[in-house]
Amino acid sequence: MNNPSRMIISIAKKEMTEMFRDGRFRLASGIVAVLLLASLAAGWKQYGDLKNQHETAQKAERYNWLGQTPKNPHQGAHYGVYAFKPKSQLSIVDTGVDPYIGVAVYLEAHKQNEFKFRPAQDAATSIQRFGELTAAVVLQILIPLLIILLAFSSFAGEREQGTLRQLLSLGVERSRLAAGKALGVAGALAAVLVPATLIGVLTLALTSSKGLLAVDVSRTILMIGAYGLYFLIFLSLSLAVSALSSSSRVALVVLLSFWILNGLIATRTFSDLAGFLHPTPSEVEFDTALQRDLEDTRELNARLDEIKSGLFQKYGVSKLDDLPINFRAISLQQAEELNYTKFEKHFGDVFDRFEQQNGIYQLGAAVAPLLAVRSLSMGLAGTDFAHHRDFTTAAENYRRTIVRYMNDDILVHPTKAGEEYIAGSELWKTVPEFQYEAPGPLWALSRYKTSIVLLIVWLAAAAAAVVFAARRIQA
Amino acid sequence: MLEAVNLSKSYNGTVALRDLNLQIQPGEVLCLLGANGAGKTTTINLFLNFTKPSSGLAKVKGLDVTEHPIETKRYIAYIPEQVMLYKNLTGLENLGYFTALAGHTDYGRERLLECFDQVGLAREAAQHRVATYSKGMRQKVGIAIALAKKAEALLLDEPTSGLDPKASNEFSTLIRKMSEAGVATLMATHDLFRAKESGTRVGIMKHGSLVATLHTGEVGHADLERIYLEHMHE
Numbered sequence: 001m002n003n004p005s006r007m008i009i010s011i012a013k014k015e016m017t018e019m020f021r022d023g024r025f026r027l028a029s030g031i032v033a034v035l036l037l038a039s040l041a042a043g044w045k046q047y048g049d050l051k052n053q054h055e056t057a058q059k060a061e062r063y064n065w066l067g068q069t070p071k072n073p074h075q076g077a078h079y080g081v082y083a084f085k086p087k088s089q090l091s092i093v094d095t096g097v098d099p100y101i102g103v104a105v106y107l108e109a110h111k112q113n114e115f116k117f118r119p120a121q122d123a124a125t126s127i128q129r130f131g132e133l134t135a136a137v138v139l140q141i142l143i144p145l146l147i148i149l150l151a152f153s154s155f156a157g158e159r160e161q162g163t164l165r166q167l168l169s170l171g172v173e174r175s176r177l178a179a180g181k182a183l184g185v186a187g188a189l190a191a192v193l194v195p196a197t198l199i200g201v202l203t204l205a206l207t208s209s210k211g212l213l214a215v216d217v218s219r220t221i222l223m224i225g226a227y228g229l230y231f232l233i234f235l236s237l238s239l240a241v242s243a244l245s246s247s248s249r250v251a252l253v254v255l256l257s258f259w260i261l262n263g264l265i266a267t268r269t270f271s272d273l274a275g276f277l278h279p280t281p282s283e284v285e286f287d288t289a290l291q292r293d294l295e296d297t298r299e300l301n302a303r304l305d306e307i308k309s310g311l312f313q314k315y316g317v318s319k320l321d322d323l324p325i326n327f328r329a330i331s332l333q334q335a336e337e338l339n340y341t342k343f344e345k346h347f348g349d350v351f352d353r354f355e356q357q358n359g360i361y362q363l364g365a366a367v368a369p370l371l372a373v374r375s376l377s378m379g380l381a382g383t384d385f386a387h388h389r390d391f392t393t394a395a396e397n398y399r400r401t402i403v404r405y406m407n408d409d410i411l412v413h414p415t416k417a418g419e420e421y422i423a424g425s426e427l428w429k430t431v432p433e434f435q436y437e438a439p440g441p442l443w444a445l446s447r448y449k450t451s452i453v454l455l456i457v458w459l460a461a462a463a464a465a466v467v468f469a470a471r472r473i474q475a
Numbered sequence: 476m477l478e479a480v481n482l483s484k485s486y487n488g489t490v491a492l493r494d495l496n497l498q499i500q501p502g503e504v505l506c507l508l509g510a511n512g513a514g515k516t517t518t519i520n521l522f523l524n525f526t527k528p529s530s531g532l533a534k535v536k537g538l539d540v541t542e543h544p545i546e547t548k549r550y551i552a553y554i555p556e557q558v559m560l561y562k563n564l565t566g567l568e569n570l571g572y573f574t575a576l577a578g579h580t581d582y583g584r585e586r587l588l589e590c591f592d593q594v595g596l597a598r599e600a601a602q603h604r605v606a607t608y609s610k611g612m613r614q615k616v617g618i619a620i621a622l623a624k625k626a627e628a629l630l631l632d633e634p635t636s637g638l639d640p641k642a643s644n645e646f647s648t649l650i651r652k653m654s655e656a657g658v659a660t661l662m663a664t665h666d667l668f669r670a671k672e673s674g675t676r677v678g679i680m681k682h683g684s685l686v687a688t689l690h691t692g693e694v695g696h697a698d699l700e701r702i703y704l705e706h707m708h709e
Contacts (some may be wrong), residue, residue, distance in 0.1 A: 006575070007576060007580055010572060011576070014568070163560070165553075171578070
């Protein structure tokens with residue numbers, strides 16, 4: 001007769017029935033659902049367009065590389081190729097930092113270039129730049145608002161209407177009441193989110209030749225889990241505040257204040273704080289410092305003199321023209337290798353600072369859970385800085401591979417003064433095609449341990465708050 | 476069934492209830508009469524454990540309500556001046572919900588409708604949202620909840636206040652029927668006539684104390700009014 005789970009389900013069913021019959025809920029959830037679907041559709045279209053563009057461009061790059069006219073391999077290295085960062089599937093949900101840091105890099109001899117083609121920079125109007133509504137924004141900002149609107153009056157409203165007194169006179173345990181209400185709000189929310197998620201996944205599956213196999217299951221599940229935790233935090237906090245507040249108006253004001261702190265104040269504050277604590281150089285400062293280092297050839301000259309002496313001794317010659325190998329290749333390769341450390345130092349310093357900023361930002365989740373879920377969402381979508389850095393490293397390694405192939409070929413083709421060695425398509429073909437596989441989901445998660453821990457701490461605290469508040473519910 | 480033992484309650488030094496002693500047996504209806512602030516609602520709140528006693532005990536079926544807050548509420552049904560229901564739910568849905576929360580999650584639709592029959596509410600009305608219900612209909616839903624949860628004691632706080640005479644009479648009839656079925660009832664009211672009609676005993680409260688208890692069978696309406704007014708003017 002007194003079945004706790006059935007009682008909780010009864011409470012949840014009643015909560016959902018009331019919400020579905022409430023025009024305000026239908027309007028609010030309808031708007032959020034439309035925005036979510038619209039943002040998913042826009043994300044999907046952008047993903048499809050960019051993916052096709054990148055794949056086409058990458059093939060064209062390969063075609064152009066192979067179709068080079070015969071030339072000296074070093075000129076071939078200068079001819080260069082573009083490497084395009086592959087679009088991750090979950091960028092449909094969260095475009096992350098991609099629009100701001102570029103999607104392609106030009107790989108050529110001597111230089112580690114910066115990324116080009118930043119959608120945010122290319123946007124034609126300021127409205128396009130600031131009006132981008134991604135599914136992540138809906139999930140991170142608007143869904144918590146919907147949760148607040150659904151739950152703020154859960155207890156306070158019942159107290160005002162007098163129904164809470166009626167309920168408590170029945171001897172219903174407060175913990176069951178809180179659990180039922182939480183389940184009810186979660187159910188109403190699921191009515192908005194589950195169809196949107198299914199539509200997103202099915203659209204992806206139906207529009208891919210691989211069908212459901214096209215879906216990155218593990219990352220998708222982890223992302224759903226991260227957002228699930230985030231929503232549970234808001235749901236628990238909303239119920240706790242509602243139970244402890246003297247009126248539903250007070251509950252709403254408290255919760256909206258937290259929503260503003262979480263969604264607007266904390267993000268800006270911790271971005272600025274991270275920038276203040278770990279400042280990055282401007283583009284001009286960066287270029288100037290790098291250029292200064294690159295122009296310093298004293299070490300290169302000393303090293304080349306040493307190698308040259310060694311080679312003269314080894315081969316018993318006194319002129320470069322008499323060497324059985326092409327010394328120019330050694331010179332080029334040495335220059336490259338010396339520059340590697342300079343690039344690694346300068347780019348590494350900036351990248352490390354970005355990661356330090358990211359660390360501060362993640363710590364901000366102690367104040368606002370949004371900062372944790374935002375970091376995790378970008379990480380799982382593969383659109384965060386860590387993935388960008390991983391791709392940058394892969395692209396740079398590929399650049400070095402091209403240069404190495406070219407120099408190795410020059411090395412075994414010695415020339416006399418005034419002669420130039422010319423290579424053809426046979427050499428271009430030996431250079432492997434650029435392949436990039438994004439790291440796995442566990443690698444992505446490992447970058448966000450702070451966010452994961454803080455999200456769990458928030459949930460534990462919010463759940464404890466509900467238990468505490470439920471015990472204090474007064475008629 | 477309901478018992479108060481030296482039950483007292485003070486709020487910040489102000490005495491709301493002083494050494495109340497009473498017993499209500501199954502089938503008895505004790506109506507508490509008194510002016511506002513006499514301690515009637517405080518007494519009911521103490522039996523509901525909505526407020527803790529400063530001293531003494533409130534017992535339901537021999538159990539201290541503060542020690543057994545959940546168990547004691549299984550035996551009682553509470554009907555306030557306005558039975559508050561969920562206006563977006565139908566009468567039947569409200570009854571089903573409150574019954575489920577009272578622990579009867581296994582009731583079917585027909586069984587719930589039978590409760591509507593018993594309190595004289597049309598089955599058709601059960602399908603309507605309670606936003607359209609009159610106060611009398613809401614009070615009847617309150618009785619239906621008590622019937623459905625098989626309450627052994629009723630706590631009524633001004634349940635007929637604001638009802639028209641016909642609705643008030645129908646309500647009293649239902650209370651009598653439940654009393655005849657063995658339900659113990661404690662009713663706080665201002666209405667002397669309704670107290671005489673519905674009650675087996677009447678208690679007069681003043682400044683937190685029970686100053687007189689009368690058997691309704693032993694006094695007429697006029698006597699009851701006179702005795703009540705005498706106590707009020709003392």
